[in-house]
Amino acid sequence: MSTSILKAVNVTKRYGKFTAVNNITLDILRGTVHSVIGPNGAGKTTLFHTLTGTTPITEGSILVEGEEVSHLPGYKRVRKGLARSFQVTSLFPNLSVRENLRLAAQGTRPAQALNPWKRPELLRQACDVAEQLVVRLSLQGVADRLSSELSHGQQRRLEVGMAMAGQPKVIFLDEPTSGMGIDDIADMKKLIHSLRDNYTVVLIEHNMDIVMDISDSITVMQQGQILAQGKPDEIRNDERVRRAYLGSMITGGKKAEKETGEAS
Numbered sequence: 001m002s003t004s005i006l007k008a009v010n011v012t013k014r015y016g017k018f019t020a021v022n023n024i025t026l027d028i029l030r031g032t033v034h035s036v037i038g039p040n041g042a043g044k045t046t047l048f049h050t051l052t053g054t055t056p057i058t059e060g061s062i063l064v065e066g067e068e069v070s071h072l073p074g075y076k077r078v079r080k081g082l083a084r085s086f087q088v089t090s091l092f093p094n095l096s097v098r099e100n101l102r103l104a105a106q107g108t109r110p111a112q113a114l115n116p117w118k119r120p121e122l123l124r125q126a127c128d129v130a131e132q133l134v135v136r137l138s139l140q141g142v143a144d145r146l147s148s149e150l151s152h153g154q155q156r157r158l159e160v161g162m163a164m165a166g167q168p169k170v171i172f173l174d175e176p177t178s179g180m181g182i183d184d185i186a187d188m189k190k191l192i193h194s195l196r197d198n199y200t201v202v203l204i205e206h207n208m209d210i211v212m213d214i215s216d217s218i219t220v221m222q223q224g225q226i227l228a229q230g231k232p233d234e235i236r237n238d239e240r241v242r243r244a245y246l247g248s249m250i251t252g253g254k255k256a257e258k259e260t261g262e263a264s
């Protein structure tokens with residue numbers, strides 16, 4: 001049975017009088033893909049920010065493998081094994097794919113990364129990690145190209161690879177398929193699904209086909225709160241979820257149309 005790797009207990013985030021995340025309790029299990037979905041403004045990204053330490057919480061607690069991290073800044077949570085995949089803008093545009101990955105792998109030992117007297121085996125290890133990732137990301141054909149020369153889909157895969165390079169326990173992905181074409185979406189979906197062999201994935205994604213296909217569990221948020229949690233089938237069939245706002249997103253509108261007799 002999977003054990004808990006990341007927990008949020010009664011987490012609330014307020015901006016002044018506005019409550020963006022309201023009393024959220026989550027238990028994310030090791031080796032799973034856990035998706036967070038909900039309409040625009042539901043609080044998904046704010047929840048991510050609180051879990052990764054980008055933004056401080058107002059109330060509640062966050063635990064990584066049972067250890068309280070609520071008041072640790074983001075960079076210290078990285079050392080506890082939480083990694084966030086950032087947007088394309090976080091790539092080094094004037095470095096090759098291989099060099100981007102090698103630097104990200106070296107970043108696991110920041111003191112060593114900038115030390116001119118660093119031990120050569122650490123550099124070799126970082127090169128090995130980069131080589132393995134080039135293959136895993138299916139970027140062999142462009143490994144020596146500058147990251148700025150990659151297609152959008154390749155850049156987004158590289159972003160995920162940059163998070164993987166740190167060999168974290170949990171990888172946070174915020175809309176990794178946004179702006180992608182169909183082929184790139186299929187590649188990204190395969191990559192995310194494969195991640196749970198080595199990592200735990202927390203995913204924000206608007207593409208319901210992906211969410212339903214690759215998630216082990218789903219948290220549905222609405223107006224800062226949890227509306228429902230469960231396996232994809234449970235969420236798909238949850239009346240509250242469908243009635244609230246997801247009917248057409250999850251079912252492609254078919255069921256809702258059938259029920260209302262409004263199909264054209």
Ligand SMILES: Nc1ncnc2c1ncn2[C@@H]1O[C@H](COP(=O)(O)OP(=O)(O)OP(=O)(O)O)[C@@H](O)[C@H]1O
Nearest residue numbers: 015018019020038039040041042043044045046047
């Ligand atoms: N720094 C901030 N100050 C004030 N309000 C904020 C701040 N960040 C987010 N909010 C508000 O919190 C609410 C939740 O925003 P959030 O970005 O978390 O939603 P979301 O579910 O990620 O939406 P989307 O799917 O559009 O990205 C929104 O009403 C937003 O305006």
